[in-house]
Amino acid sequence: MSYSWILGLLLLAQQNEVPFRITNDNMGHSIANVQRELYTVNLLDMPIIDTGRLDQLTNELDKNMYRKPINATINAEGTIVKEIAGSRLNRQAFVEQFYEHYYREGPMQFEVPQLSVYPKVDSELLANIRVRPIGYYVTYFNSNNKYRYTNIKLAAQAINNYVVQPNETFSFNRVVGVRTRGKGYMPAKIIVRGEFSEGIGGGICQISSTLYNAVDRAGLKIVERYSHSRSVPYVPPGRDATVNWGGPDFTFKNNYNQPILIRAQALPGRVYVSITSSDVINYKPRHVPSASDNLPEEIQAGTNVGQPVP
Incomplete structure (x- = not known):
């Protein structure tokens, strides 16, 4: 999946450095590139993660990476069009990787973990x-x-x-x-x-x-x-x-x-x-009067109402 956006958090807008960037490797994986110092606070001369900024980053990533799933449908020809799964950030795995890479030496680069989001309606359900x-x-x-x-x-x-x-x-x-x-x-x-x-x-x-x-x-x-x-x-x-x-x-x-x-x-x-x-449903139909066979007053002569019902 390709991302052309760069996450510049409002909290860090005044910084000259980009706090977080998403790039793509040759395999199409989304790679996080993090400026470690911009997510750091010093406590008693000991660098620790600024959890507030990390939470904001996680929320922003989750919002921007979300891809809505698409339900399976039946087209005009009566053919089932297969569903398409969506995706979103795996928040827990992302935070775990952030902590793991934060305390390593060298640049903070790691693949952004994602979860599949499955549609409510798939092809099998529609067929049934x-x-x-x-x-x-x-x-x-x-x-x-x-x-x-x-x-x-x-x-x-x-x-x-x-x-x-x-x-x-x-x-x-x-x-x-x-x-x-x-x-x-x-x-x-x-x-x-x-x-x-x-x-x-x-x-x-x-x-x-x-x-x-x-x-x-x-x-x-x-x-x-x-x-x-x-x-x-x-x-x-x-x-x-x-x-x-x-x-x-x-x-x-x-x-x-x-x-x-x-x-x-x-x-x-x-x-x-x-x-x-489905063929196993146990339903109780009710009698409902049909619309009149005579064309309603608003229907004008020549309107094509003889087309077969699908």
């Missing part, structure tokens, strides 16, 4: 929990409204491939995050106090509502769910789940003893959410 469908739901929308379609696609991508472990609670707001222009969300129609208005992220309630119905069909435990202040055209009355960052959320708990997998996709004119798990 994509087997048995336990819930699904389909809703329709007008894909000619480009901004709303953009918001729907972004929210669908955010929850797609999400794995909920047994006894874990899923929060739509936490998983999707803040809806901002910086993340690509656009202004589109929303309902505020019973009136239609324009707001960033308008349309994502169709994703939360589709997810709610799929989850309810799968018999999972609904923890938090709120309806809009007026009816919406894409689900039957009372079957919606409104969400807003800092406000209403949709949450559910995986009350089964097996992990469940959420798959979500926004196609032109329709949203599809499915819930799957």
